[in-house]
Amino acid sequence: MEMMPTNFSKLFGIGPVGLLISLALLFIAAWINRQIDLPPISNNQFLLSSIFFVSGLMTLVIIVWSFRSLPTADRGNKLCTSGAFKYVRHPLYAAFLSVFDFGFAIYLNGYIFVLWAVLLHPIWHCLVKYEERTMIDTFGEAYLEYQERTGRFLPKLMINGG
Numbered sequence: 832m833e834m835m836p837t838n839f840s841k842l843f844g845i846g847p848v849g850l851l852i853s854l855a856l857l858f859i860a861a862w863i864n865r866q867i868d869l870p871p872i873s874n875n876q877f878l879l880s881s882i883f884f885v886s887g888l889m890t891l892v893i894i895v896w897s898f899r900s901l902p903t904a905d906r907g908n909k910l911c912t913s914g915a916f917k918y919v920r921h922p923l924y925a926a927f928l929s930v931f932d933f934g935f936a937i938y939l940n941g942y943i944f945v946l947w948a949v950l951l952h953p954i955w956h957c958l959v960k961y962e963e964r965t966m967i968d969t970f971g972e973a974y975l976e977y978q979e980r981t982g983r984f985l986p987k988l989m990i991n992g993g
Contacts, residue, residue: 844962846924849955853932856954860947864939871940879938886934893926910970912977918986920977921959925984928955956983 873879893915900914900922915922928951936944963983966974981987 844921844924845958849924849958852954852958853951856947856950857944860941860943861939864941864943867943869942872937872942872945873940879940883934883938886930886937890926890931890934893922893930897922897926907969910966910973910977912981916981918981920963920981920983924955924959928952928984952984959983 897915900916901909901911919925928948932948932951933945936948963974963978970977
């Protein structure tokens with residue numbers, strides 16, 4: 832028996848589950864970081880804070896762009912392939928995974944936190960597959976074609992001009 836997406840899942844997708852997993856792994860990373868004695872990434876707190884500030888600002892811009900590209904009322908009802916969605920299929924997740932988490936990891940000033948940020952990518956790739964199956968069920972061939980053109984969290988590189 833196939834489950835139909837709820838209004839909650841249309842609005843938030845796999846985000847809440849991914850957030851809980853990401854936070855649990857962050858706490859594990861913090862514990863590991865306290866157990867081992869690695870040198871800090873930098874002793875320049877201004878640099879670390881600046882990187883975090885810029886990553887936070889970039890994340891905010893991507894989030895606003897994403898919501899402007901696909902208003903909340905249209906989520907799960909309309910296949911959006913313009914705006915932020917022209918470049919990646921999951922720009923909200925991408926904002927956190929590819930921008931914010933790395934800035935936050937650097938701000939926390941530990942190599943274990945950078946490893947945490949790197950490891951989140953394959954975890955989220957697995958998590959988002961459920962959401963993408965729902966999109967395929969909802970939008971069919973149009974979503975499959977969209978998948979071919981766009982990356983999940985990072986833009987696909989144009990190869991041979993196409």
